[in-house]
Structure formats: structure tokens, C-alpha cells
Amino acid sequence: MQEHVVIVGNGIAGITAARHIRRLSDKKITVISGENKYFFSRTALMYVYMGHMKWEHLEPYEDWFWEKNRIELKEAFVEKIEIHSKTLILDGGEKMAFDKLILATGSVPRKLGWEGQDLNGVQGLVSKQDLELLEENTRNCRHATIVGGGLIGIELAEMLHTRNIPVTMLIREDSFWRNVLPKQDAEFISRHIESHGIELQYNTELESISGKKKVEAVKTKNEEQIKTDIVGLTMGVQPNISILKDSEIETDVGILVDPLLKTNIQDIFAIGDCAQHREPAVGRQPIEAVWYTARMMGETVAQTICGNPFKYNPGNWFNSAKFFEIEYQTYGRVSANPLENEQHLHWEHRDGKKAVTIAFEKDSGRFLGINTYGIRMKHEVFDRWLTEDRPIEYVLKHFREANFDPEFYDRYHKEILSSFRNELLKTQN
Secondary structure: OOOEEEEEOOOHHHHHHHHHHHHHOOOEEEEEOOOOOOOOOHHHHHHHHOOOOOHHHHOOOOOHHHHHOOEEEEOOOEEEEEOOOOEEEEOOOOEEEOOEEEEOOOEEEOOOOOEOOOOEOEEOOOOHHHHHHHHHHOOOOOOEEEEOOOHHHHHHHHHHHOOOOOEEEEOOOOOOOOOOOOHHHHHHHHHHHHOOOOEEEOOOOEEEEEEOOEEEEEEEOOOOEEEOOEEEEOOOEEEOOHHHOOOOOOEOOOEEEOOOOEOOOOOEEEOHHHEEEOOOOOOOOOOOOOHHHHHHHHHHHHHHHOOOOOOOOOOOOEEEEEEOOEEEEEEEOOOOOOOOOEEEEEEEOOOOOOEEEEEEEOOOOEEEEEEEEOOOEOHHHHHHHHHOOOEHHHHHHOHHHHEOOHHHHHHHHHHHHHHHHHHHHHHHO
């Protein structure tokens, strides 16, 4: 009898798993999602709101793709998992049996129990439904307050800014994304965001949200009242695991998995934002809600399900984002607060739109990582240098090899190297 693999969630993790299982086998595959029938690019949601793209542009595969590849799509929400009978209970009471189950349920905005957090006009920005709600909430909007200074927060700020909606961001730290970026980097990005007219209130936390049925104001822990029409909750995300309530699948913050992405229950796996690794790789976090790790987990679990047990290995950390027009890339480890044996070299261009920070070990000189802003660099070059444990002198000598932009060589290369070498000399003397 044909084995039935059911995947709950049609984000990048779930769909990658489906595609690779089909490539490797003839198993029956069903993907269940109540958010949207077809897979779409979640990272591009903002461009629909800003008018740069239409919704259909977010769907990378034509509708015929799924039937051709024999991937059945079921538009529904899962309400319960019956472990022993290997059955899913869908909304409306429909049941679906499975032989193997992959949970790729993604994440939801974090809520910290604030008074008024469930009022109309309070929302996150993760799903298609969030985008539709934002359209509704920003009609006749005179002011928006964003709680949190992360990547979703700055996306939301840019979206609202394109519609001329004044934005105040409540930042818990002394500069933007300071819990992730080194001080000089965070201050550099803060200045850039403020140059676009976004108000950043530092060292400020949300106390409560007030209103009758709809939000009318927020109160900070500094006792300030801010009149506002919408509150964006962007204090990060957390695994979407509500369907596992009262199940025997072990969870912590997320769904606990081993290196093969197996849960504690036979034939049930978890991948993507909802998965929490019991044994994370060295230097990696147990939960990493990042597009490329979700894709890698999808590829990994497909191998195991198709009879080729394969351990998840994310390799060197990297990520990318955008702060208005400044593109950000990071490779390896650049600590927000450098460890005792970690030194940083930092360069900024006078136009305020380009910067580079490099981290390395003081004693050995080993290259640890790099943050770049406004300058595109080649992933494969930095990945190779990190894997080869190259020293900082080697990185500086060969820095030219990592650049995409030919004009960069003449315009900034010498200035950056000169700045870095001067910093090195100061610390060595």
C-alpha cells in the first residue's frame, strides 16, 4: 500500500519537504494549510502592501505544478492530532489518516500578556491574514505604534511609512536591534531609520494598551501616554504549536526534535520555525526562525523519510535583511556584546549608508564573522573562510574576492582596509 506523508504547513519548510520527497519517492503527499491554498513567499508580504507586487507574484509555482507533481493540497486547519490512530482532526470535523507526519506549522507573533493586547487594531505581521488585517486597520490611520525593534518591526515601519502614516517604535534597548547588533552597528542603523522620519523611543517598554473595542492609546513603563490607531506587536515570534496541546508530542518553547528532526513519537517529525533542536549545532540556537534553515530542514527530513537517514547540519550562520534601502548581511558570529577574546573592526562611510564590522579572536586572530551594510558580498567566500578558520590578516588581504559590486573595489576597498589596519595597529601597540 502506498505510504501517505502528510505535511501540516505550506511555508518554505513544508513545501521544500514535499518537493524533495516527490523527487526521491512515489509516496502519496498531502500538504495541509488553512492560511492559503498555495505556497507563497512570506518575506515578500511587505511589497504587496507597498504596491510593488501583486499577490499572485508571491506564488513561485503555477497552479498546475501541484497536480503535475502529485502533491495534494488541502485548505484546512488542523485542530488535533490523534497519535495512536495516526489521524488528524481538521476544522469541521473531517479526519485524515497518515503514515508519516511532518509538522511545519511555523510561528506566530509573541504576546507578553499586556493589558489590551487583544483589542481591535493590535496585530502582528506574519501571515496572509495579518496582511489583510493591516489593510483594514490602516484605513484612516493617523498614527501607528510598533512595539519591538527587530526585523519584522522595521518592515512594518517601512510599509506604514509608504502610506505617510506617522510611526513611533518602542525600543527596549538604547539603540535599534541592540540585542543582536554591536553598539556601533545598532547606532548606525538607528540613525538611518530616524533619517526617514520614524520616531524611535529608546529604553522604552510597553506597559498597556487601552481603548474600548479598538485601540486608542498605549502607555509606556515611563508613564507616557501615546495616542495611536494601530499597535504592531513585533517582539519577535514564537513556535506555532497550539495544536499540540494535550498531545504526547514533547514540546518546550517549540517541538523538540533530534538531529534527524524526529519528535519523541514514531513517524512524526517537525521542521522550520516550530522545531526546537534538542542538540543544536555548536554556535547555533535551538530555534532559528530563518528562511534558509527552514529550507534546509525540509531537504533533510525528506532524505530521512525516503530511507536515507540524514542529520541536520546548518553549517555556518548567515542571514540577510533590509533597513529601508540599506541591505544587511551577516556571516558567522559578530556578538552584540563581544566576548573577552573577541575583537571588532568597524568602518562607516561618510554617506551614512554603508558600513562593515568584522569580528575575530584576539589571541589566534581567527576570523569569526562579518556584518555588512549597503555593500553586497559573496556568501560562498565568507562561508569558505569561516570553514577554513582563516586568520583576520588573510581576510583583509583577500577582502576584494568577496565583493559583488565592481565599483566597490576602487571606491571603498582601500578606505576600508586602511581603517581596519589602523585599528589593528592601535590594539597591537
